[in-house]
Amino acid sequence: MLGYVIKRLILGLLVMVAISAVVFGLTNSAADPAQAIAGEGASAADIEAIRVAYGFDRPIVERYGVWLSATLHGDLGTSYRQKRPVLDIVLERMPVTMTLGCLALTFAIVLSLPLGVLAALRPNSWIDRLCLGLALLGQAMPTFWFALLGIVVFSVNLEWLPASGSDTLLSYVLPSIALGYYGAPAMMRLTRAGMLDVLDADYIRTARAKGLRRPTIVLKHALRNAILPVVSIAAVQFGFMLGGSIVIETIFAMQGVGYLAWESISLSDLPVVQAIVLLTSALYVLLTLFADIVNAWLDPRIRLA
Incomplete structure (x- = not known):
């Protein structure tokens, strides 16, 4: 297990080095820092x-080396606009984005897992078609449109929830x-597909033949093995939620990292943009590493391979 973790950690570090080079190159070629x-x-x-x-007149490779060295020492630079x-600046906005991402992921898991299990237990029934329809609707509906629709219904018409802020x-x-x-939707479909495969396995038939109760078979035996790909996709989705929160934070005027990214791009504040992309990518890599470790713990075949 330790060897597996070390290999994944080395791979994650190499990915971060590549991301840092791409981020520095793109941000410095997209706008003139001076x-x-x-x-x-x-x-x-x-x-x-x-x-x-x-030092913007120096070669970009030399500037990248200086920036990377400073970044490794915890110095992500100074904002061009705020002079801080x-x-x-990023850490001040991070709690809002992390809270939003955690709550969004919790809602996605709470919604997708029961629907996926329910659809797998009643395949090709109206319940299955309803769950798949909800998943298709969620995948096809633009996030910004769904957010605006929620504001119109629950904030403007019903006045149940605030339309902006994060207080x-x-x-x-x-x-x-x-x-x-x-x-x-992605987690729901994976849960459904995994449960359908697992429910036809021999050990599930053996559990039924032993007279185990259906909730025990579904939750203890079937769901544990069917949930393996869901763990990976949940980590990926959490990274997408953190990185893609710029649209939601802008619509709801939430002072998070996503809204800060939009402000920094508008003002060409390149150090802030670089830091946000780098920190978000690092968090994404860490989440992927965590998902791999959890999968290896749940399924010994992964670490043995």
Whole structure:
């Protein structure tokens, strides 16, 4: 098990190095850092002076090496606009995004697992078709449209929930549902497919022949093996929710990392954009590593392979 974890950890580090190179290259080629610092009304001489002062005139490979070294020491740079350390700015907004992501993932799991199990227990029935229809609707419906629909119904017409902000727990209800409903269909279909395969296995027939109760067979024997791919997809979906929260946070005016990313892109604040993409990617890699470890713990065949 330890060897398996070490291999996955080394692979994750290599992925992060590749991501850092891509992020630095794209952000520095998409906009001129000197122009972003100087502002729109700056003269050519001022822009050139800033370029020399900040070292933007040096080769991009050399600049990447300096930036990567500083990043490894915990220095993600200084915001061009706020003149503050980037790490402090991102960490101030992180609790909102993490809370939103955790609540959205919880909603997706609570919705998808029971529907997937129920659909597998009644294949080709109206219950199965209803569950698949809900999954198809969630996959096809744009997140921003579902969020706006929720605001119109529950905030404007019924006045049950807040339409914006992140001050109270109620403010997270609509954003979490809008973000989580998009991730639920994939987990529901995987749960259904896994349960259908497992329910036809020999050990399930043996459990039935021994006279075990149906809830015990479904929850203890079948679901444990059917849930293996769901663990992996849940980690992936959580990463997507954190990285894709920019739309939801913008619609609901939530001061999270997603909204900060939108502000930084609009203002060409490149250090903040680099830090957000890098930290989100690192969290995504860690989630994938965690999912692999959990799967290896649940199924010894994975780590033995």
